[in-house]
Amino acid sequence: MKKWTLYILLIAGLFxxxxxxxxxxxxxxxxxINAALASYEQVLQSPASGWKATITTGTGSIFNFHFRFxxxxxxxxxxxxxxxxxxxxxxxSYRLKALQQPVLIFDTYSxxxxxxxxxxxxxxxxxxxxxVSDFEFSIDSVYADSITLxxxxxxxxxxxxxxxxxxxxAWQSGVWESTVQFENISLILEYFKRFTLGGVQYDxxxxxxxxxxxxxxxxxxxxxxFTTSYYxxxxxxxxxxxxxxxxxxxxxxxxxxxxxxxxxxxxxxDNSLVTVAGATAPVRIDVNAPRRWYNTVASTDDYWVSLxxxxxxxxxxxxxxxxxxxxxxxxxxxAFGTSGGSSYDLLGFVTQTNDxxxxxxxxxxxxxxxxxxxxxxxxxxxxxxxxxxxxxxAFYNTASRMTDPNGYxxxxxxxxxxxxxxxxxxxAWISWFR
Amino acid sequence: xxxxxxxxxxxxxxxxxxxxxxxxISGNADDIPGLGGDVWTPTQIDAWLYENYTKPxxxxxxxxxxxxxxxxxxxxxTPVDEAKVIPVMKCLDSVLITPYESVxxxxxxxxxxxxxxxxxxxxxYDSDGTRVQGQAEGEGRILLFELNNFRIKGMPGYxxxxxxxxxxxxxxxxxxxxxxxxxxxxxxxxxxxxxxxYTSNWYNYTDGEANEKGFISNYAMSGPDDDFVETLAIxxxxxxxxxxxxxxxxxxxxxxxxxxxxxxxxxxxLRNAWNIDFTTLQQQTRAAIVRYTK
Numbered sequence: 001m002k003k004w005t006l007y008i009l010l011i012a013g014l015f016x017x018x019x020x021x022x023x024x025x026x027x028x029x030x031x032x033i034n035a036a037l038a039s040y041e042q043v044l045q046s047p048a049s050g051w052k053a054t055i056t057t058g059t060g061s062i063f064n065f066h067f068r069f070x071x072x073x074x075x076x077x078x079x080x081x082x083x084x085x086x087x088x089x090x091x092x093s094y095r096l097k098a099l100q101q102p103v104l105i106f107d108t109y110s111x112x113x114x115x116x117x118x119x120x121x122x123x124x125x126x127x128x129x130x131x132v133s134d135f136e137f138s139i140d141s142v143y144a145d146s147i148t149l150x151x152x153x154x155x156x157x158x159x160x161x162x163x164x165x166x167x168x169x170a171w172q173s174g175v176w177e178s179t180v181q182f183e184n185i186s187l188i189l190e191y192f193k194r195f196t197l198g199g200v201q202y203d204x205x206x207x208x209x210x211x212x213x214x215x216x217x218x219x220x221x222x223x224x225x226f227t228t229s230y231y232x233x234x235x236x237x238x239x240x241x242x243x244x245x246x247x248x249x250x251x252x253x254x255x256x257x258x259x260x261x262x263x264x265x266x267x268x269x270d271n272s273l274v275t276v277a278g279a280t281a282p283v284r285i286d287v288n289a290p291r292r293w294y295n296t297v298a299s300t301d302d303y304w305v306s307l308x309x310x311x312x313x314x315x316x317x318x319x320x321x322x323x324x325x326x327x328x329x330x331x332x333x334x335a336f337g338t339s340g341g342s343s344y345d346l347l348g349f350v351t352q353t354n355d356x357x358x359x360x361x362x363x364x365x366x367x368x369x370x371x372x373x374x375x376x377x378x379x380x381x382x383x384x385x386x387x388x389x390x391x392x393x394a395f396y397n398t399a400s401r402m403t404d405p406n407g408y409x410x411x412x413x414x415x416x417x418x419x420x421x422x423x424x425x426x427x428a429w430i431s432w433f434r
Numbered sequence: 435x436x437x438x439x440x441x442x443x444x445x446x447x448x449x450x451x452x453x454x455x456x457x458x459i460s461g462n463a464d465d466i467p468g469l470g471g472d473v474w475t476p477t478q479i480d481a482w483l484y485e486n487y488t489k490p491x492x493x494x495x496x497x498x499x500x501x502x503x504x505x506x507x508x509x510x511x512t513p514v515d516e517a518k519v520i521p522v523m524k525c526l527d528s529v530l531i532t533p534y535e536s537v538x539x540x541x542x543x544x545x546x547x548x549x550x551x552x553x554x555x556x557x558x559y560d561s562d563g564t565r566v567q568g569q570a571e572g573e574g575r576i577l578l579f580e581l582n583n584f585r586i587k588g589m590p591g592y593x594x595x596x597x598x599x600x601x602x603x604x605x606x607x608x609x610x611x612x613x614x615x616x617x618x619x620x621x622x623x624x625x626x627x628x629x630x631x632y633t634s635n636w637y638n639y640t641d642g643e644a645n646e647k648g649f650i651s652n653y654a655m656s657g658p659d660d661d662f663v664e665t666l667a668i669x670x671x672x673x674x675x676x677x678x679x680x681x682x683x684x685x686x687x688x689x690x691x692x693x694x695x696x697x698x699x700x701x702x703x704l705r706n707a708w709n710i711d712f713t714t715l716q717q718q719t720r721a722a723i724v725r726y727t728k
Contacts, residue, residue, distance in 0.1 A: 073474040073475045092516060095474050097468065098468055105499055107513055117559070119557060128563075155512075210517075
C-alpha cells in the first residue's frame with residue numbers, strides 16, 4: 001500500500017513539475033526586434049529638418065553634425081569638421097541592424113567617419129587610432145525628439161536631438177561654414193597672430209586638431225598664457241573655460257569672417273570688434289631667450305630636437321626633411337666638437353639604421369651671435385659627414401635657412417621647448433624640444 | 435503484481451519523456467532579422483555590381499560596412515566612400531579580369547575570381563606599425579583596404595603622385611589573385627629553396643636590402659607563398675623592363691641570380707600549370723595600368 005502511494009505521488013509530481021510557464025512576451029524575440037528596428041527607423045526619418053548631434057571624441061575634440069535620414073537607407077549630413085564639410089551636404093548610406101542590440105551603422109564613408117578614420121593624415125590623429133571616434137552605434141534610448149547612442153568600438157557618446165527649421169537652414173545658408181573659418185587663423189603666414197582687446201595685445205595659437213586655443217599676453221613684464229578647448233555653436237566659437245584677464249572676459253567669439261586676401265580674421269567679442277592679423281615680432285621681445293635656449297643644453301652637453309624641420313610661408317616641413325629615407329629627427333647640439341682648435345655647434349640629421357639611430361651628417365656653425373635686441377644669428381662653418389644625394393635638397397635648404405642674416409627670435413613655449421622664429425618677417429619657424 | 439509494477443514503471447518513464455515535450459517556440463519565427471544577409475534599398479551601385487560582377491562571375495562585391503567581414507575584428511577600419519566603388523571595380527576588371535581572360539578563356543575567371551570581394555576605405559593598422567592594404571583568405575575572399583585615397587587619371591583632383599596609390603592597389607590585386615592561383619595548383623616546391631631564409635621581421639628591411647638578398651620586395655621575405663606572388667605581381671604591375679632594371683641594379687651576384695631564377699619559375703609555372711602565355715598577360719596588364727596612371 002505504501003508503494004502504491006509512492007507511485008501515485010511520483011506520477012503527480014511529474015505532471016506538476018512540467019507545468020508550462022506562460023511567456024512574458026506575446027511575440028517572439030525576432031518579431032520584437034523587427035518591430036523595434038522598424039519603429040526606430042520611423043523615428044529617425046520623421047523630423048522634417050533632421051537631427052542635430054554632437055560628438056566628443058576620445059581625444060577630447062567636439063564636433064557637431066546635422067543628419068537627415070531618408071526612407072531608402074540614405075543619409076545626408078553636414079559637419080563642422082572643416083569648412084568644406086560645413087558648407088556641403090554629403091549623401092551616403094546607413095542601415096539599422098540587430099546585433100547584440102539594435103545598431104545604427106553609417107555603412108559608407110561620410111563626415112562622421114572623418115574623426116574616426118585611423119589614417120592620421122585625415123584628421124591629425126595618430127595612425128591606427130585617428131581621433132578615437134565611432135561610426136557604428138548601439139541605440140540606447142529612443143524618444144520622439146532625442147536618441148542616445150553609444151559607439152560600439154570606442155564607446156563614443158552620440159546624442160541626436162530633433163532639429164528646428166533654422167538649425168537646418170543655418171547649415172544650408174553657410175552660417176556654420178563661416179563660423180568654422182575661425183580655424184583659418186592657422187593660415188595666417190606669420191608666427192605671431194595678434195589681436196588687441198581692452199588695450200592689451202594678445203597672441204593666439206590654435207590647434208585645430210585638438211580644438212584648443214592658447215592666449216599669450218604680458219602682464220607688466222611677465223608673460224602669461226591660457227589654454228582652453230573650444231567648440232563651434234552655429235554662429236559662435238565657444239571657449240570651454242572662459243578666459244579672464246582683469247576686466248576682460250571672453251566666453252565666445254561671434255560674427256566670424258575671414259578675409260582671404262589680407263589673411264585677417266574679424267570677429268566680435270561681446271560688443272567689441274577685433275581683427276586677428278599676422279605680426280612680425282613678439283608683443284615684447286624676450287631679450288634673454290636666445291642665450292637661455294642655448295645655455296640650457298650647452299651646460300649639460302645636451303641637444304635640442306626638432307621633428308619636422310622648418311615651417312616656411314604657410315608650409316609645414318617646407319624642406320621635406322621627414323621625406324629623407326629613414327629620417328628620425330634633427331638636433332641642434334651646441335659645442336658638438338672642435339675643429340682647428342675652436343669648437344662648433346652642429347645642426348645634425350639623425351636617421352634610423354639597422355644598428356639603431358645614427359647622426360650621419362650635419363652642418364657646423366660657430367657659436368651664435370646673441371644681439372642686444374634678443375636675436376640669435378647663426379654663421380655656418382661647413383658640412384660634416386656625407387650628405388646622401390636623396391637628402392641634399394632638404395639638408396642644404398635647412399642649413400642655409402638657419403643662416404638668415406637677421407637671425408631668430410626664441411619664444412619659450414614650455415619648460416622644455418622653444419620655437420625659433422625668423423626675425424626678418426616671422427614667416428619661417430622651427431620648434432625645438434628636449 | 436510484478437507485471438503491474440513493470441507496467442507502472444514503464445508508464446512513469448513514458449510520462450517523464452512525453453510530459454516535458456516543449457511546444458514550438460512562441461510567436462512567429464519566419465522573419466529572423468539579418469537571416470540571409472542585410473538588406474537595403476538598392477542603389478545604382480548595387481545594380482552596377484550585380485550586372486558586372488554577380489551575374490557574369492558569381493562574385494559578391496561588398497562595399498557597405500560590416501564589422502564581421504574583417505577577419506580580425508580588433509582592427510578599426512572605416513568603410514569605403516561610395517564614389518570610389520565603381521571606379522575601383524572598373525579598374526579591377528581591366529587590370530585583372532580582361533588580361534587573364536585574354537590568355538585563357540571566359541570560364542577561367544568565372545571559376546577563379548574570388549567569390550567575395552570586400553572594399554574598405556582606410557587601411558587596417560596592426561600593432562607593430564604596419565598597415566594591411568589587402569588580404570586574401572583561402573581562395574574565396576579578397577579584402578581590399580585604403581580605397582578612399584584611390585585616384586586614377588581622369589578623376590577630379592588627380593595628381594601624378596596619386597599613381598603611387600593606384601599602382602599599390604593594382605599590385606595588391608595581382609598579389610592576392612596570385613595566391614588564388616597557387617592555392618589551386620601549387621608552384622614547384624623548389625621555389626621555396628631558391629633563397630630560403632624567410633622571416634616574420636620582413637618590415638625591418640628596405641626593398642633595396644631585400645633585393646640584395648634575392649627578394650623582389652621586403653614583403654616577399656615573409657614566406658615562400660608571398661615571395662612567389664610578390665614576384666608575380668611586380669612582374670605584371672611594373673612590367674618586364676622595370677623588373678629587369680631592378681635586377682640589374684642589384685650589386686650582389688647571388689641576389690641577382692636568385693631573382694632571375696624566381697622570375698623564370700613564375701613564368702614556367704604559369705605556362706605549365708595554367709597554360710598561360712606570360713608575356714602576353716604581362717603586356718596586357720601593364721598596358722591597362724599605364725592607361726590609368728600615365
